[in-house]
Amino acid sequence: MNRIKKRHAHLRKWAKRSGVQCFRIYDRDIPELPFTVDLYDKYLHITEILRFNEMDDDEHDRWTNLMAYTAGRALGLPIEYIFVKYRRRQKKSEQYERISQEGTIHVVQEGGLQFEVNLSDYLDTGLFLDHRVTRQMVGDIALHARMLNLFSYTGSFSVYAAAGGAQSTLSIDLSNTYTAWAQRNLEQNGFFGETHQCVAMDVFQFLHKAQKDGRQFDLIVLDPPTFSNSKKMDRVLDIQRDHPELIRKALAILAKNGIILFSNNFKKFKLAEKDLASSCTIKEITNQTIPEDFQKKRPHRSYIIQHR
Incomplete structure (x- = not known):
């Protein structure tokens, strides 16, 4: 409880200065407490990283509920403002599915923009907090750009690009659900029509x-x-295996002085620099894209890629 209180007190002033309502306040800091705790405005989103333990299901549920209650109490939040999820290591034969139909949807602010988050129905909320700096980076370089957002999820990069003065944005994601969500996020911020399209399609x-x-x-x-x-895809995507092909295909439609911002969250990722060296320049920018509340971890890797 003290750790969460102190971390929240430390980050609260930074978040207010930065116009951030959502941030991480605990990230498996203690091995015996394998949770992530994120604050979404006045709501807590807690995810337990499941691992082997000797508790039976009832004991585990009681323990998890106690942890959630303790975290909420530390921040003065009632239990109905706390959402608990369970994440286990994903096997390659599995897809993450919808886990609830509660529809607990809220609109949160980040960098003067508004985003819809769903705190109850999916493992992820619709806004990846570790990419907050990366989103701002996209907004900073988007002026007059024809912007393409691949694997666009709920379109937050597109919203930042549009706010940064992009000539147009096009968001591509296989999921109809996330494509509609991305459209709502754009419209929530005043971006409508043919200039800002969201298309459900295999990348x-x-x-x-x-x-x-x-x-x-x-x-x-x-x-x-x-x-x-996904059954909607013609093939299985494995980012370690497939990233050279994806990057080459993206380079084929990149304008002469254009920029690809490539990122992924595979912890063992190794960039195939030798395979790509002849066709492009690559600069890793991971350290510049990790926000204040994720400094203890490295949740993603990020690169700027351009034509030679």
Whole structure:
């Protein structure tokens, strides 16, 4: 409880100065307490990283509920403002599915922009907090750009690009649910119409068609999942294996002086620099993209990629 209180007190002033309502206040700091605790405005989102233990199901539920109650009490939050999820190591044959139908949806602010988050129904809320700095970076370089957001999820990169003065944004994601969510996020911030499109489509199919049609983009955000075997896809995505192909296909539709911002959260990721060296320049910017509340961990790797 004291650790959460102190961490919250430390980050609260920074968050207020930065216009941030959502931030991480605990990240498995103590091995015996394998939780992440995120504050979304006045709500707590707690995720237990499941691992082997000797408790039976009832004992485990009581222990988890006690941890949630303790965290809420430390911040003066009632139990109904606390959401608890369980995350286990994902096997390659599995997909994360919807876990609830409660529909606990709130609109939160970040950097003067508004985003819809769903605290109850999915393992993730719709806004990846570790990419807060990366989103701002996209907004800073988006002026007049034709921006393409691949594996766009709920479109937060597109919102930042639009707010940064992008000429247009195009968000591509396989999921109809996330595509509609991205559209709502754009509209929530005043970005409507043909200039800011969200399309539910397989990314590989889109890249093939875009190259065939001769399309060009000035700024491409490429933030794929580590793994995906959706039935809607023609193939299984494995980011370690497939990232050179994805990057090459993105380069094929990147304008002459354009930028690809490539990121992923696979902890064992190794960039295939030798395979890509002849076609592009690559600069790792991970350290510049880790926000204040994630400094103890390295939740993602990020790179700037351009034509040679």
